[in-house]
Amino acid sequence: MKKITTAKRITAVLLALVLCFSLTATAFAAEMSLNNAENGNHGVTFCEINSETGEVLGENGSIMPREMQYLTGMEDFTFDMDQSRSFTVTPNKGWNLKIIISLPTNGVTVTVKKQGSLFNTTKLTIPTGGTTHYDLVNNCNGGAYVVTVSGTGARVIMQLVQTQYA
8 A cells, every 4th residue: 555655656746747847848949039039129020111102011021911090190300309209199999009110310219108007008219220110009908098209319200000900
């Protein structure tokens, strides 16, 4: 009888170890996505915008299958000193809030806060570069969001949009 309980204990310990190793193997084998590894922007999706048509392009230049609606007009402004500019938008429930932005001079910081909230939903530092497309909030709840763009000596060309799916 004593041999059976000892065998059960050893089997239980071995099964527990197998379970622990099987759960950790996935975490070690998982690769960080290319966007997050190179740019350090967690959860941010990058793609290209056709400057002539305004269409969102995929990795191979194909048009991405999404419905896009504009929440603001095309904004073009310049920050002289340390300044900011805020926009209040209300994306549809279940849609994604995104920004199309071009920064020919200096980079800017973009913060998104649910209207009435004390804490930021998203905060991004966007470097100087060509026209890019960033996800700000996915699966919006139909409430209003305040998007603030701040910078020093930066010319900003931007537009806030909502998409039905990423």
